[in-house]
Amino acid sequence: MKVENNEGAAYQKMMAGLRHAQEGAMELAIHRSDNRFxxxxxxxKVSAERINMVAATAPTRLVRG
Structure with a gap:
């Protein structure tokens, strides 16, 4: 696992992972005709929206490494 000391990159990784999982769940819902997916x-999608709200209101921090 690659971990970067960059807050913006961390948000992008979370959003990409959620987007990928959301797409997979929709594909399974279609292929299996299962509403649970x-x-x-x-x-x-709601989780991604919450993360976006947190990211938008998060204070900018100086990270020293």
Missing amino acids: RIISEQL
Whole structure:
């Protein structure tokens, strides 16, 4: 696992992971005709929206390494 000392990169990684999981859940919902995966996809979307709100309000910090 690659860990960077960059807050912006960390948010981008989280968002990319959530987006990827959301797409996978929707694909499973379609292929399996299972609404549970559609619900999971919607929950992941809400999580992504919450992370965006936190990222937008997070104070800028100086990170010294």
